[in-house]
Amino acid sequence: MSNHDREGPQSPGPDTAPDGSLARAWQQASDEQPPPELDAAIIAAARKSVQDRVARLKTLHTSPRSWNRLMQWQPLAAAAAVAGLAFTLVQLLPRDRDIAPSIRMEESAPGPATAEDKQSAIAPAATLPQAAEEEKRGTGASTPSVTEATAEAPSQATAKASDTAATADGTGELHATEADQREALAPEMTSPAAPAAAAAPARERSSGNVAPTSAADWAASIAALYASGDTTGAADALRAFRAAGPHADTYLPDSLREWARTIK
Amino acid sequence: MQPPNAEQEQRTDEALMRAYGQGDARAFETLYARHKSATYRYFLRHAGGNSATADELHQDLWLRVIGARERYEAQAKFSTWLYTLARHRMVDHWRSHHGVTLASLEDEATVAQAEESVSALRDGSDDPLYATIDAQARRRLVAALAGVPQLQRDAFLLHIEGGLSLEEIASLTAASAETVKSRLRYAYRRLRAALEDLK
Numbered sequence: 486m487s488n489h490d491r492e493g494p495q496s497p498g499p500d501t502a503p504d505g506s507l508a509r510a511w512q513q514a515s516d517e518q519p520p521p522e523l524d525a526a527i528i529a530a531a532r533k534s535v536q537d538r539v540a541r542l543k544t545l546h547t548s549p550r551s552w553n554r555l556m557q558w559q560p561l562a563a564a565a566a567v568a569g570l571a572f573t574l575v576q577l578l579p580r581d582r583d584i585a586p587s588i589r590m591e592e593s594a595p596g597p598a599t600a601e602d603k604q605s606a607i608a609p610a611a612t613l614p615q616a617a618e619e620e621k622r623g624t625g626a627s628t629p630s631v632t633e634a635t636a637e638a639p640s641q642a643t644a645k646a647s648d649t650a651a652t653a654d655g656t657g658e659l660h661a662t663e664a665d666q667r668e669a670l671a672p673e674m675t676s677p678a679a680p681a682a683a684a685a686p687a688r689e690r691s692s693g694n695v696a697p698t699s700a701a702d703w704a705a706s707i708a709a710l711y712a713s714g715d716t717t718g719a720a721d722a723l724r725a726f727r728a729a730g731p732h733a734d735t736y737l738p739d740s741l742r743e744w745a746r747t748i749k
Numbered sequence: 750m751q752p753p754n755a756e757q758e759q760r761t762d763e764a765l766m767r768a769y770g771q772g773d774a775r776a777f778e779t780l781y782a783r784h785k786s787a788t789y790r791y792f793l794r795h796a797g798g799n800s801a802t803a804d805e806l807h808q809d810l811w812l813r814v815i816g817a818r819e820r821y822e823a824q825a826k827f828s829t830w831l832y833t834l835a836r837h838r839m840v841d842h843w844r845s846h847h848g849v850t851l852a853s854l855e856d857e858a859t860v861a862q863a864e865e866s867v868s869a870l871r872d873g874s875d876d877p878l879y880a881t882i883d884a885q886a887r888r889r890l891v892a893a894l895a896g897v898p899q900l901q902r903d904a905f906l907l908h909i910e911g912g913l914s915l916e917e918i919a920s921l922t923a924a925s926a927e928t929v930k931s932r933l934r935y936a937y938r939r940l941r942a943a944l945e946d947l948k
Contacts, residue, residue, distance in 0.1 A: 511909060511940070514887035519789040523804055524781070527811045531769070531777040534815050538772055 703729070704736040711741055720748045762827030770818040777818075781811065784828070787910045788835055794906055795839050797895050806842060810835050832911045833921050836903065843899070893943030897936050904929055905936035 703726045710719035723745060726733040734745050757765065757779040768776035788810055793803035813834050821830070894902055900922075907913045907921065915933070919926040 511890060514890040515790050515794070515910070516786075517790055517793055517800075518786050519807055520800075520804065523808060524785065527781060527785075527808060527815075528778060530812055531781070531815050532774045534818065535769075535772050535774045535777075538819075 700726075700730060700733070700736045703733070704738065708738050708741055711744065716744075719744075723748050763823035766814075766818065766821050766827055767823065770821055777815070780827075784831060785811075787912070788831065791832070791835055791906045791910050792839065794891070794894055794902065794910075795842075795899070798891065802842070806835075806838055810838050813838070826917070828911055829913060829917050829921060832907055832913060835911075836907070836921060839903070890940060890943055893940055894936070897939050901932040901936040904932040905940075908933055 703722070707719050707722045707726060710716075710722055723733065723737075726736075734742065737745050757775060760768070760776070760779070762780060762783065765776040765780040769780065785807075789803060789807045792806040792810075793800065796802035796806070810831075814831065817834075894905070897905065904918055904922070907918045908915075913921065915926050915929050918924075918933075919929045922929065924932075
């Protein structure tokens with residue numbers, strides 16, 4: 486029974502004061518209790534609510550365990566992320582073929598070379614558009630005349646030098662020295678082999694197989710084609726160059742300007 | 750239900766409710782034992798003695814108490830909070846079952862109608878039939894309360910069953926203290942009149 490309902494509420498006034506008879510009468514009149522099964526149901530609901538709360542707290546306690554389990558995956562996830570990042574960077578880095586040929590050759594340029602080294606270095610060195618660039622700068626302006634004067638294929642020149650050395654007589658050493666000097670000039674594109682060798686990739690470029698990476702590169706290719714005697718290829722390359730850029734002729738070496746004016 | 754121990758009995762309603770909110774089921778049992786009869790009778794009287802309705806409303810009330818245990822803050826007396834919930838449930842019941850609005854509860858016509866029913870009851874006491882009813886004084890008194898308009902009956906039940914003060918009833922019912930006093934006076938007068946009949 487409630488401890489409120491029978492202790493006598495505050496009197497609201499003389500008319501409303503629960504006098505003894507009224508209070509007693511009311512107590513007799515009003516003494517019903519909720520049925521026991523209703524009490525049991527309510528108490529059960531109250532206990533269940535507490536048990537649910539305990540279960541919820543247990544879930545909260547167990548959640549750190551699942552968090553730890555999650556944390557165990559963290560190193561793997563981090564490793565996967567690093568691998569993914571590395572792969573992306575590798576994809577973004579410029580590949581070997583994208584690097585300018587001049588840079589590649591600078592990296593692989595040999596130091597003081599022996600005669601054999603120089604002999605074998607003739608061909609790769611000749612692939613350099615560097616020779617054409619030198620022509621463009623003016624140093625190569627006289628080169629064609631030099632090469633014309635000593636005009637022979639590089640292989641022939643080296644063979645001749647070898648022959649000379651092989652048939653050495655009293656002047657053998659002198660011939661060998663001259664051959665060495667000639668070969669030593671070869672990497673500097675004083676050899677007539679340079680334009681011919683350089684013409685090969687230039688032809689590829691003019692045929693559209695390989696696009697020049699820059700205007701200077703393009704001009705060098707044209708110069709190499711021209712120097713090799715492939716004027717048709719040089720003309721094709723020049724037309725392609727003009728199509729790619731409006732001021733293509735300005736990139737050509739001075740020695741080619743006159744010829745370029747004849748190409749439409 | 751286990752009997753509440755002495756230590757629990759000494760704790761206030763508010764402390765018991767807080768303890769229950771923290772997971773002490775025994776605290777709830779003590780609290781329920783203290784208030785269950787009063788809340789049950791509050792509903793039973795409002796339901797005109799319909800025990801099925803009283804059972805339903807009583808259970809709803811205490812389930813609401815259970816549901817609110819973690820949100821409960823002792824800003825007012827527990828009994829005031831409890832009867833606020835009880836009254837809200839009662840008003841919901843009136844609205845859903847009778848279409849009764851709070852405004853209509855204040856209607857003077859309703860009051861007059863109730864007065865007539867009490868008068869009829871009083872007049873009927875002279876009837877030989879009511880001689881047997883005199884022996885059933887409890888029922889007469891309960892019946893007299895049933896004839897009291899709802900708001901006056903509500904004030905009376907909050908006062909005598911819930912043990913709430915005038916100010917608490919005024920706060921709970923959003924009425925002025927004078928209004929509550931008037932309602933209570935009305936209810937007591939009628940019950941007293943019914944009691945006079947019993948003498």
